[in-house]
Each structure stands twice: as C-alpha cells, then as structure tokens.
Amino acid sequence: MNYLKRATLGGGAATLVLAGGLYAAIAHEGASGIVKERMDAMEKMGGAMKQIGLMMKGITPYDGAAVSQAAMVINQTSARLEKLFPSGGDEKGSYTKPELWDNWDEFKLLTKATGEAAGKLSEAAFDGTKREVLPLFFEVGKSCKACHTKYRRAKDNE
Numbered sequence: 001m002n003y004l005k006r007a008t009l010g011g012g013a014a015t016l017v018l019a020g021g022l023y024a025a026i027a028h029e030g031a032s033g034i035v036k037e038r039m040d041a042m043e044k045m046g047g048a049m050k051q052i053g054l055m056m057k058g059i060t061p062y063d064g065a066a067v068s069q070a071a072m073v074i075n076q077t078s079a080r081l082e083k084l085f086p087s088g089g090d091e092k093g094s095y096t097k098p099e100l101w102d103n104w105d106e107f108k109l110l111t112k113a114t115g116e117a118a119g120k121l122s123e124a125a126f127d128g129t130k131r132e133v134l135p136l137f138f139e140v141g142k143s144c145k146a147c148h149t150k151y152r153r154a155k156d157n158e
C-alpha cells in the first residue's frame with residue numbers, strides 16, 4: 001500500500017513536470033523565425049531578472065558580480081530588440097500589439113530606457129551593496145513593464 005502510494009505520488013510529480021513543459025510549448029505555439037527569436041531574447045532577460053530578484057529577496061545569497069553580469073545580459077539583449085521587431089513580418093504566435101509599429105520612435109525610447117537602466121544597475125552592482133543596488137533593480141523592472149503595458153497582449157492563460 002505504502003509502495004503504491006509512493007508510486008502514485010511520484011507519478012503525479014512527473015505529470016506536473018510534463019505539464020510545465022507542455023505549457024511552454026503551447027505558449028509558443030506557432031511562433032517561429034523572428035517571433036521565436038524575439039521570445040527567446042525576452043526570456044533571456046526574464047531569466048536574468050529572476051536571477052537578480054532571487055538575490056534581492058534573499059532567497060539566494062547576494063553576489064554583486066553576478067548581479068552585474070546578469071544586468072549586462074539585459075543591457076546587451078535590449079540593444080538587439082529593434083532588430084527583433086521588423087515591421088511587416090509574419091507575426092504568427094506573437095503577443096505584440098500591432099500599434100507598436102505605429103509608435104516606433106516611442107518603442108525605440110522604451111528599449112533604450114531598459115538598456116540604460118540595466119547599464120546603471122550593472123555598474124552599481126560591481127561594488128555596491130544590496131541596499132544601494134535594489135532601487136536600480138526596480139528601475140529596470142519598471143522599464144520592462146512600461147513597454148509591456150503598452151505593447152504586449154496578455155497571454156490567454158495569464
């Protein structure tokens with residue numbers, strides 16, 4: 001009986017992991033080419049933010065050099081964003097609002113704002129304390145959100 005129970009629980013965990021993978025696949029269903037490349041770039045920045053966030057929350061130990069490096073990834077990735085949103089491309093599977101291309105100058109400014117905020121964070125984290133670095137981390141987060149609020153549609157399952 002115990003054995004059976006354990007086996008069932010194990011199976012449950014495996015199902016959850018599988019469902020997680022499936023969710024990711026569904027979330028990107030139909031996305032290929034530039035849209036997929038764009039999502040990958042965004043996820044790279046999301047991963048960097050998560051890594052820094054865990055340190056800021058004290059879940060992982062604060063490591064200034066690691067924060068600096070992760071912020072540099074965001075800085076460099078944000079510099080590629082313009083190229084990842086070509087106008088008139090195939091937007092299948094994308095969550096970008098079409099009005100983005102009517103407001104290209106603003107989009108460029110929003111992109112630049114993320115790059116600058118991440119650059120500042122990267123520099124400060126090099127020898128700054130967690131307390132000094134935290135407000136700069138928030139600024140990066142705000143800059144991501146500023147663009148998402150305007151130009152990104154919520155995913156159906158969000």
Ligand code: HEC
Binds near residue numbers: 049114143
């Ligand atoms: C200038 C606008 C802009 C900025 C700045 C921006 N994003 Fe995005 N982001 C978007 C748009 C638009 C999408 C939707 C892309 C699509 O589906 O075509 C998106 C999608 C995403 C996604 C979902 C990707 C996926 O797999 O579907 C993540 C994660 C993300 N962004 C993280 C970030 C983070 C973290 C930052 C800041 C460090 C950031 N973004 C900055 C516009 C922006």
